[in-house]
Amino acid sequence: MLKIIMSQHDSIRAVEWKDNHLVLLDQRKLPHNEQFIALYSADDTAEAIRNMVVRGAPAIGIAAAYAVVMAARKSYKQYPQDWRQRLLAEIETLKNSRPTAINLMWALNRMCLAAEQIQGDPEYPLLELAKKIHQDDIDANYHMGELGSALIAPSHGVLTHCNTGSLATGGYGTALGVIRSAxxxxxxxxxxxxxxxxWWQGSRLTAWELAKDKIPAHLLCDGAAAHLMKLGKVSWVIVGSDRIAANGDVANKIGTYSLAVNARYHGVKFMVVAPTSTIDLATLCGNDIPIEERPQDEVLNVSNQRIAAHHTQAWNPAFDVTPASLVDALVTEKGVIENPTAEKIAALMAS
Structure with missing residues (x-):
């Protein structure tokens, strides 16, 4: 049974397993409509990941783990002698749904390794592993919340980017978990x-989470961040990550890199909060991280209403890479690394 922890500032769960299927809070509909979608197959889950029904690296990984359970159930029922081979095709579909988030690959690899050891019906043991991945993420987020909070001297404000809360994880959040704890x-x-x-993750999702949990907040245009720092309104920028290279370079939602540059110039500290499942030791540096480019229409339109002149083209990278040299603290469930380097990350991962 998945243990649910709910603190004073933690009231949201966006990924749930109910009976025999996956249920996702449709994040495209927020903040005006809290609509849940029931999914019964790996193909449907891959489509939900691709279309941003669920987003945030940890949440994507958890949803994919549950999708493997549904795929294995179907494969075993149809091909009891050859279910593992049939399962591989569905796992490949899931892997291709979003290429930058390493947690997706991490969760799928864990499920694959477990499947190789199973004799007989795979559904129950794979479901237990998926639930463990889910609960471990929530527990890690609470721990990271306390570790990150300990770095913050009492101050009047912090700045965050994208959404890194309960909606992006199993629950509580990474960067937003630190903010909740602080x-x-x-x-x-x-x-x-x-x-x-x-995609307005800050407007639609982070502001919604903060309001729901009664944490005072202001929304600002992405381009206003440097001015906010200049006015001395914030002491930390706190963000999550979709993939961290072996040398500490951080891939995160587009706009993160400019925040890090501005933070360094203005003397504001920059914190990255992510579980170790986000660290990819096989990727040596940020230049090797694949950056997903999404459709032009996301930039040219707002809510299906075109805002750009006709015949205008758009460039729409979903992520950018912040060099490790601009990161003051990397907070993981295994501990905190200040001024991360390849050597410090390798030591953390070996611990």
Whole structure:
């Protein structure tokens, strides 16, 4: 049974297993409509990941783990002697749904390794592993929340980008988990959240989470962040990550890199909060991280209403890479690395 922890500032779960299927809170509909979607297959889950029904690296990995359970059930029922081979094709579909988020590959690889050891019906043991991946993420987020909060001296504000809360994870959140913990501990009084164009994760999701859990916040245009720092309104920028290279370079939602550059110039600390499943030791540096490019229409339109002139083209990278040299602290469930380097990351991962 999945253990659910709910603190004063933690009331949201976006990924759930119910009876024999996966249920996702449709993040495309927020903040105006809290609509849940029931999924019964790996193909449907891959489509949901691709279309941003579920997003955020940890949440994508958890959803994919549950999708493997459904795929294995179908394969075993139809091909009991050859279910593993049939399962591989569905896992490949899941892997291709979003290429940058390493947690997706990490979760699928864990499920694959477990499947190789199973004799007989795979559904129950794979479901137990998927639930463990889910619960471990929630537990890790609470621990990272406390570790990150400990780095923050009592101040008046922090800035965050994209959405890194309960909606992006199994629950509680990575960067937003640190913010939740710091607010509960009296470390921060106010949160500033970037809108995060073009999918508006800050406007639609982070602001919604903060309001729902009664944490005071202001929304700002992405381009206003440097001015906010200049005015001394924030002491930390706190973000998550979709993939961290072996040398500490960080791939995260587009706009993160410019925040890091501005933070360094203005003397504002820059914190990355991510589970170790986000660290990819096989990727040596940020230049080797594949950057997903999404459709032009996401930039040219807002809510299906075109805002750009006709015949205008758009460039729409979903992520950028922040060099490790701009990161003051990397917070993981295994501990905190200040000023991350390849050597420090290797030591952490070996611990």
């Amino acid at each position: 607010y509960s501990n009296g470390k921060i009084e106010h949160v500033y959240a970037d809108e995060t164009r073009p």
